[in-house]
């Protein structure tokens with residue numbers, strides 16, 4: 001069984017591969033599937049800027065492309081190397097991608113606060129009234 005701290009540590013590991021020549025802001029994510037597999041992701045920037053992919057979506061798209069579609073939790077860490085890790089909540093686009101694949105009253109988002117404590121949020125609380133597959 002994967003602990004919250006272990007999943008955060010995997011996100012920290014994933015952050016090392018962040019490709020961020022434009023912002024220097026490095027993000028790592030570790031997505032835990034219901035089968036117990038972990039998919040890691042980092043942000044990947046681009047010279048044309050808008051094709052940049054967030055760490056969270058990298059993790060989701062890796063997982064879905066490997067056949068996983070049911071998820072329990074995602075750990076996310078981010079910050080500039082010069083400042084260390086900062087509280088790094090997922091962007092709105094990534095929340096919407098979570099909404100596509102996750103039960104919003106069960107899926108947990110694990111974030112590190114400034115004191116290195118793990119905070120756990122439910123998707124429904126950080127994306128209230130979200131539009132998902134059930135709304136179609």
Ligand code: THU
Nearest residue numbers: 023025027043054055089090091
């Ligand atoms: N970024 C993420 O990867 N995830 C987030 O939740 C917030 C933002 C990335 C995008 C960009 O490469 C850099 O952080 C600065 O916005």
